Amino acid sequence: MYKKMSDKEAVIIGAGWSGLACAVTLAHHGYKVYLLESARQVGGRARKVNFKRFLANQTIDNGQHIMLGAYHATISLFKLIGIKENEFLERHPLELNMYSPENSLIKLKAPSLPAPLHLLLAFSKMKGLNFTARFKIIKMALNLAIIRYQLKQDMSVGELLKNYSQPQEVIAALWEPLCLATMNTPIKYASAQVFLNVLKDSFSKKNTDSDLLFFRHNLSNIFCLPATEFITRHGGQVLCEEKVLGFECSSQNKVLEFIVKTSKHQFKCHNLVIATPAHITDRLLQNINNQPLINKRLANKQKLLKPAHASLHYKYEPICTIYLQYPTSTQLPGRMVGLFNTTAQWAIDRSLTNQPGLIAVIISGPGKHTQMPDKLLANTVHQELCLCISDLPEVLHYQVITEKKATFSCVVNIEYKRPYNDTNIQGLFLAGDYTNTHYPATLEGAIRSGQTAAEKIIARNSFSHFTL
Ligand SMILES: Cc1cc2nc3c(=O)[nH]c(=O)nc-3n(C[C@H](O)[C@H](O)[C@H](O)COP(=O)(O)OP(=O)(O)OC[C@H]3O[C@@H](n4cnc5c(N)ncnc54)[C@H](O)[C@@H]3O)c2cc1C
Known part of the structure; x- marks a missing residue:
């Protein structure tokens, strides 16, 4: 039996943070959503x-x-579903205490001053580094601000640090741990541009942007369960142990319809979001691979810069x-x-x-x-x-x-490989931390991606109503 749907309904495959964010945003805008998750619980990699x-x-x-x-998108989504920041998160102004077996302790503490002054002062007063090392960090920070954290050409974080003559001890105690923490990719092949995107957002706008936020509860209680409740309260359904096996698309009266097949049900819909990790998305798209997935903006960029396709192979x-x-x-x-x-x-x-x-x-x-x-x-x-x-x-x-x-792996030039949320297939959208969010694989990237996919559906449907 098909569950047949209207334009104000959507099927989302995968209930990680991107799928949940997409479902919450659509539900908030009056859509009935069906969120299909193969696992026994929602949350994906953050559960x-x-x-x-x-x-x-x-x-x-x-x-x-x-x-x-x-992580503004994440924090505002938390607010939308009723998560009170003080109850669920502990906020600390940026403070790094870096220990090594050689008994060295390197300390960085941001004072409460406007950004980016707070950071420049923190670097200038860093404990455990000599004057030359601190001077080189400040010089690099100023130069990055002058170029607005935008490189003419991407390179590895390692090369960037070399270009700015960062001493080995600064790399080992500061940049390498920060790069691994934010991008989960070693400096020798991590994309400097994506690293700078994160630094720009955290260091150059408001001083609270560089705060560290710690969870007071486990990840499911913080977000996944309240998000599920929000979706169901708004008439949606979150179905676990509902593995999507594949889908087909066909044209009915010039409108594309998707038939999504799970181990238990079939869903017919006009709006479909695939919010699974890239390698699973690739598998799910195999049936419709005759259609180019990438949209034109990306294809143009690639022609200019790299012969590779926007790809789901990472x-x-x-x-x-x-x-x-x-x-x-x-x-x-x-x-x-x-x-x-x-x-x-x-x-x-x-x-x-x-x-x-x-x-x-x-x-x-x-x-x-x-x-x-x-x-x-x-x-x-x-x-x-x-x-x-x-x-x-x-x-x-x-x-x-x-x-x-x-x-x-957030490698050099990754930005030219990551797909946008919309595809060349009308009504089919992608969500997930791997899409073109300008962020590394993070909760914020996943949330931004899910919200963008939802906004694309909302925009598409308001446009089609307008033109009718
Ligand atoms: C150990 C670890 C530590 C991390 N630390 C941080 C951190 O400190 N800060 C930070 O910001 N980020 C961190 N991340 C990254 C962050 O967790 C991810 O970027 C984010 O959770 C990705 O969400 P997603 O929705 O894109 O993908 P996923 O979480 O992978 O969600 C995809 C969902 O799709 C489901 N699915 C797959 N196949 C099917 C199918 N056929 N049918 C239906 N459903 C399917 C999966 O079960 C899953 O629930 C960490 C990640 C890991 C693994």
């Missing part, structure tokens, strides 16, 4: 999971997530989160500490999520750690924390979560 080895009802996140003050980078449970009295010296010249990169104190003694250690990007057995990896990062910060008690329990395809 809660059980902490298997500890308490039966203890939940952790699929990977430790952090947000920036510059390399991926892993993220590893190691949860270490210590006795409940154990605390880190701050909500988040950075480590450099170590396997571990960041450690977050989960006491904020009401999990005292639980430390989440993050390792972004590739490395030898991906080959280590869980026990060895947990022990390695524990030893590093002891060496860099202070002696910690024995680990009581641990859990290692490795997401092999955590994010697309």
Whole structure:
């Protein structure tokens, strides 16, 4: 049996943050949405999971997530669905405390001054670096502001840092950790332009844009469940364990119709959003591959710059989160500490999520750690924390979560490869962190993409009503 739909209805495949954002935006504009998710729960890569080895009802996140003050689309969507910032997020003015096994501590703290002064002052007062190093950071920051964070030609972050003569210790203690944290891609091949897009948004507008935002609850309770409630309250349906197997499109009275087939149902619709990761989107589009997916704007750009097609074929980078449970009295010296010249990169104190003694250690990007057995990896990062910060008690329990395809690899010239939300097929839209958001794979990128796909549907339908 088909579920047949009107123009004010839409089917969205995939209930990650981009699919949820798309569904919420459409529901808010009076659309009835059907959000189809193959997994048992919504949230995709940003969802809660059980902490298997500890308490039966203890939940952790699929990977430790952090947000920036510059994530405006995410913060306003939270507001729309009734999430109160103070209740759900803890905001800290930018502060980085970077520890290394050589006992060096590099500290950066942004004062409460207007941007970008706050940052220039923070760089000039950075502890643990000599005058020349601080001067070179400030010079680079000023030069980037002069060129408005826009490169004539993309290059790797490594090349950019070399062009601005950044000393090795500054790269190791500041730029490399920041690049990995924001782009999950090593500096030697990460896109400098995408990195600058993030720096521009975080550093050059309002001083609160560089704030670090920590979650007070797990990711599902923060966003996925309230978003689901919002959608259903507005007449939509969120269907889990509803794997989409494929879809077809046909023309009825000159209007394209899509028939979406899941393991349980079939849906007929005029508005279809595919909000699955790029490699799955590619598979779902195989039936209609005779139609060029990319839109003209992108094709033109590519002719000028690169022969490659806008593509759904990306390399991926892993993220590893190691949860270490210590006795409940154990605390880190701050909500988040950075480590450099170590396997571990960041450690977050989960006491904020009401999990005292639980430390989440993050390792972004590739490395030898991906080959280590869980026990060895947990022990390695524990030893590093002891060496860099202070002696910690024995680990009581641990859990290692490795997401092999955590994010697309944000390589040089990636911007010319990423598809826009609209396609050459009328009524078919794409959403997901990999689309052309100008951001790396982030929650903000996913939310922006989902909202843009929704706005395109709304614009298309208002236009067709207008012309009738
Ligand atoms: C470990 C880790 C740590 C991260 N840390 C951060 C961070 O600190 N800050 C930050 O901003 N970002 C971070 N990210 C990135 C962020 O989580 C992602 O960019 C974002 O969640 C992507 O959302 P999405 O909707 O684009 O894709 P996804 O979350 O992948 O959603 C796609 C959905 O489609 C569903 N699906 C797939 N196939 C089908 C099908 N056939 N039928 C129906 N449904 C289907 C999937 O089950 C999934 O729910 C991190 C990611 C990981 C993995």
